[in-house]
Amino acid sequence: MPAADDRLSRYARLAVQVGLNLQPGQILGVNALVEHAPLARAIAREAYAAGARYVDVYYGDQHVRRAHIASAADADLGFSPPWQVGRYDELGRVGGALIAISGNPEPELYADLDGERVGKARMREVAEASLRLTDGLVNWAIVAYPNEGWATTVFGGPDVERLWEAVGHAVRLDTADPVAAWREHIARLKERAAVLNERRFDHLRYRGPGTDLTIGLHAESEWQAASDVSNGIEHVANMPTEEVFTTPDSRRVDGTVRSTLPLQIQGNIVRDLEIRFENGRAVEVHAASAEDVMRTHMATDEGAARLGEVALVDGHSAVGETGLVFYDTLFDENAASHIALGAPILQAVPWASELEPEARVAQGVNNSSIHTDFMIGSNELEVDGLTASGETVPILRNGDWLL
Amino acid sequence: MPAADDRLSRYARLAVQVGLNLQPGQILGVNALVEHAPLARAIAREAYAAGARYVDVYYGDQHVRRAHIASAADADLGFSPPWQVGRYDELGRVGGALIAISGNPEPELYADLDGERVGKARMREVAEASLRLTDGLVNWAIVAYPNEGWATTVFGGPDVERLWEAVGHAVRLDTADPVAAWREHIARLKERAAVLNERRFDHLRYRGPGTDLTIGLHAESEWQAASDVSNGIEHVANMPTEEVFTTPDSRRVDGTVRSTLPLQIQGNIVRDLEIRFENGRAVEVHAASAEDVMRTHMATDEGAARLGEVALVDGHSAVGETGLVFYDTLFDENAASHIALGAPILQAVPWASELEPEARVAQGVNNSSIHTDFMIGSNELEVDGLTASGETVPILRNGDWLL
Numbered sequence: 069m070p071a072a073d074d075r076l077s078r079y080a081r082l083a084v085q086v087g088l089n090l091q092p093g094q095i096l097g098v099n100a101l102v103e104h105a106p107l108a109r110a111i112a113r114e115a116y117a118a119g120a121r122y123v124d125v126y127y128g129d130q131h132v133r134r135a136h137i138a139s140a141a142d143a144d145l146g147f148s149p150p151w152q153v154g155r156y157d158e159l160g161r162v163g164g165a166l167i168a169i170s171g172n173p174e175p176e177l178y179a180d181l182d183g184e185r186v187g188k189a190r191m192r193e194v195a196e197a198s199l200r201l202t203d204g205l206v207n208w209a210i211v212a213y214p215n216e217g218w219a220t221t222v223f224g225g226p227d228v229e230r231l232w233e234a235v236g237h238a239v240r241l242d243t244a245d246p247v248a249a250w251r252e253h254i255a256r257l258k259e260r261a262a263v264l265n266e267r268r269f270d271h272l273r274y275r276g277p278g279t280d281l282t283i284g285l286h287a288e289s290e291w292q293a294a295s296d297v298s299n300g301i302e303h304v305a306n307m308p309t310e311e312v313f314t315t316p317d318s319r320r321v322d323g324t325v326r327s328t329l330p331l332q333i334q335g336n337i338v339r340d341l342e343i344r345f346e347n348g349r350a351v352e353v354h355a356a357s358a359e360d361v362m363r364t365h366m367a368t369d370e371g372a373a374r375l376g377e378v379a380l381v382d383g384h385s386a387v388g389e390t391g392l393v394f395y396d397t398l399f400d401e402n403a404a405s406h407i408a409l410g411a412p413i414l415q416a417v418p419w420a421s422e423l424e425p426e427a428r429v430a431q432g433v434n435n436s437s438i439h440t441d442f443m444i445g446s447n448e449l450e451v452d453g454l455t456a457s458g459e460t461v462p463i464l465r466n467g468d469w470l471l
Numbered sequence: 472m473p474a475a476d477d478r479l480s481r482y483a484r485l486a487v488q489v490g491l492n493l494q495p496g497q498i499l500g501v502n503a504l505v506e507h508a509p510l511a512r513a514i515a516r517e518a519y520a521a522g523a524r525y526v527d528v529y530y531g532d533q534h535v536r537r538a539h540i541a542s543a544a545d546a547d548l549g550f551s552p553p554w555q556v557g558r559y560d561e562l563g564r565v566g567g568a569l570i571a572i573s574g575n576p577e578p579e580l581y582a583d584l585d586g587e588r589v590g591k592a593r594m595r596e597v598a599e600a601s602l603r604l605t606d607g608l609v610n611w612a613i614v615a616y617p618n619e620g621w622a623t624t625v626f627g628g629p630d631v632e633r634l635w636e637a638v639g640h641a642v643r644l645d646t647a648d649p650v651a652a653w654r655e656h657i658a659r660l661k662e663r664a665a666v667l668n669e670r671r672f673d674h675l676r677y678r679g680p681g682t683d684l685t686i687g688l689h690a691e692s693e694w695q696a697a698s699d700v701s702n703g704i705e706h707v708a709n710m711p712t713e714e715v716f717t718t719p720d721s722r723r724v725d726g727t728v729r730s731t732l733p734l735q736i737q738g739n740i741v742r743d744l745e746i747r748f749e750n751g752r753a754v755e756v757h758a759a760s761a762e763d764v765m766r767t768h769m770a771t772d773e774g775a776a777r778l779g780e781v782a783l784v785d786g787h788s789a790v791g792e793t794g795l796v797f798y799d800t801l802f803d804e805n806a807a808s809h810i811a812l813g814a815p816i817l818q819a820v821p822w823a824s825e826l827e828p829e830a831r832v833a834q835g836v837n838n839s840s841i842h843t844d845f846m847i848g849s850n851e852l853e854v855d856g857l858t859a860s861g862e863t864v865p866i867l868r869n870g871d872w873l874l
Contacts, residue, residue: 102508105505105534108532109534109535109538112535112538113538116543117542121544121550122547123538124554127530127532129508131512132511132512132515132526135515135516135518136519138519139519140519140523140524140525144525149527149558150561151554151558151561154553154554155554
């Protein structure tokens with residue numbers, strides 16, 4: 069087997085065994101772009117080897133989407149094909165699994181289109197069906213496929229081999245025993261989450277260039293890390309993952325925050341994003357590029373302008389060690405502390421999944437059809453935890469984890 | 472616009488305007504392989520330009536299917552994802568349109584797999600849902616995308632440009648006004664069908680090397696050609712199309728027939744297919760390659776071993792003028808007379824669509840989830856029409872149309 073094929077197989081196997089922890093008899097949905105076919109195929113092979121009942125690959129095509137955004141009638145923008153909703157619902161019904169492939173070959177393909185139309189073209193009902201699945205209904209994972217377009221975005225030239233090396237390092241494929249390396253890594257992150265949970269901070273305070281932000285936390289929320297349990301199956305949803313994260317109180321977010329890394333979203337790259345929050349709601353939004361796309365995105369629904377996640381990452385992650393900007397949230401969010409607009413991590417708040425969305429929102433657990441992370445961490449960012457009694461505990465300084 | 476892009480756009484426009492006759496507000500389903508992405512994208516653009524409400528491209532992947540055939544549990548072979556059935560049903564419900572892209576980049580990808588498993592892996596429920604659509608429910612069409620693998624199969628090397636020239640000639644893209652050329656061509660074929668309909672032959676007789684076959688015709692069946700009317704929309708289902716065709720009496724087929732061109736089916740190429748029919752049923756099947764695949768295919772259901780279509784093509788078609796074997800039924804069946812196992816052309820028998828399948832079958836109109844054409848025509852094949860009164864009328868001699 070050629071070395072490249074062997075690497076692809078080992079990566080796919082890691083995704084199936086550690087990312088998904090796919091169980092014999094499961095139906096696996098794979099979401100990929102046409103440009104991701106080699107990895108989708110390798111995942112299919114490894115999934116059948118692991119006893120999958122059936123592997124259903126759905127290939128998206130950004131160029132077909134571009135034609136829709138450019139030319140569809142206003143009223144048809146963002147039409148959600150019911151069969152795509154049906155696919156997600158059925159995967160949930162039968163206890164299937166879901167894996168998505170990241171790594172955008174043309175991350176700015178829609179940059180010249182009308183930003184408002186780009187935002188409106190989002191398939192909301194499909195997105196909501198997907199969120200239902202990933203809220204604990206199925207074991208799921210995201211991995212990435214290095215490709216020429218993505219490499220060109222990262223390096224300025226199509227150096228796919230160099231991107232493979234970076235991705236391989238970030239997902240620990242370059243270790244002697246990746247499964248063992250992941251087991252150890254998961255334990256380390258879970259320990260970090262446990263320490264945060266002991267502290268029971270009332271809120272976090274972020275200070276850095278362009279950032280002065282406080283984020284309230286729920287008294288009952290749990291910091292989570294590395295692996296989730298969905299449908300009774302422990303899985304690692306993100307490969308890589310370097311974060312500890314929880315659901316903040318979406319009513320208690322105040323101040324300004326400046327992104328530290330570009331955000332790839334809907335065929336655009338949002339650069340130098342700045343948001344000002346008041347009582348949890350984003351009231352000012354600026355960006356050096358794709359500001360209109362971001363504004364429309366944040367107007368998707370009531371919760372799209374509020375936070376659903378807060379995540380802490382130190383400066384010494386495997387992703388950070390590559391020294392790269394990936395222009396891909398799966399990687400960049402694991403090199404830097406980040407926050408997410410939109411849907412919460414439902415499992416992080418014990419009582420949240422028992423409430424209807426409206427009741428949850430009233431209690432400060434956000435609800436939205438979007439979940440969009442953006443990176444705010446850097447070695448210059450200081451993060452403190454503040455207890456209800458007023459004690460201030462440094463968490464991050466100079467990229468170092470102090471707890 | 473580069474010449475190749477312009478050609479792709481013109482081909483896509485011809486497919487949308489003449490093949491589908493897409494109406495403003497229709498939802499269009501596109502069935503393609505990942506390797507067909509450039510044409511799928513061009514079709515999406517032209518469809519939106521023609522007023523499509525939404526274009527849904529479903530990309531199949533033969534390598535993913537191969538993993539399924541090679542490794543799925545016996546009981547799961549041929550699993551039909553309900554969301555794929557749902558996609559077809561929904562397209563029918565909303566009066567959508569459907570276009571499929573042909574041109575197999577790896578036509579023998581499953582040749583080394585167990586032939587019985589290949590045959591069993593067919594998604595029967597998806598196929599049946601597709602047949603419901605193309606039985607008059609939606610305007611549909613098939614076109615083909617020249618690609619390296621297909622060119623290599625045809626020429627022994629990846630001469631895509633040469634294949635484009637042949638395909639362009641076959642679909643009249645090389646004429647000054649392809650739409651006008653098609654209008655004229657459709658009228659000529661319809662005239663040929665009208666002449667056959669006047670004759671009201673009781674049965675056809677085929678004689679040639681390895682072939683001595685009679686095929687009974689229904690008293691009420693209509694010969695059809697070129698364009699269909701589905702959901703009130705006139706469309707050209709096959710581009711190219713050179714045939715006049717109808718539904719035979721599936722009880723009255725007797726004798727032996729030898730295929731004159733290879734048949735590409737389910738990742739295999741069936742060569743030198745020979746079938747003996749008795750009272751309409753295939754009782755002997757031989758082939759020089761993929762015989763087991765063909766046998767399993769013909770055992771799909773009761774009707775898979777009986778004929779559903781008979782089609783006549785002379786030796787002077789635009790496809791035939793290329794002098795090529797395309798290893799693709801869309802083209803090869805339009806260079807040679809052919810017959811099809813399985814599902815009938817329901818619209819060709821006036822009373823057929825009013826009967827339940829079982830009642831139709833009792834009247835000699837076949838029923839099956841397969842519809843598999845194979846080519847039996849050549850310049851050596853003699854085709855006669857025989858009237859109920861015993862008159863014998865030569866139809867084809869030396870590739871010439873004599874009526």
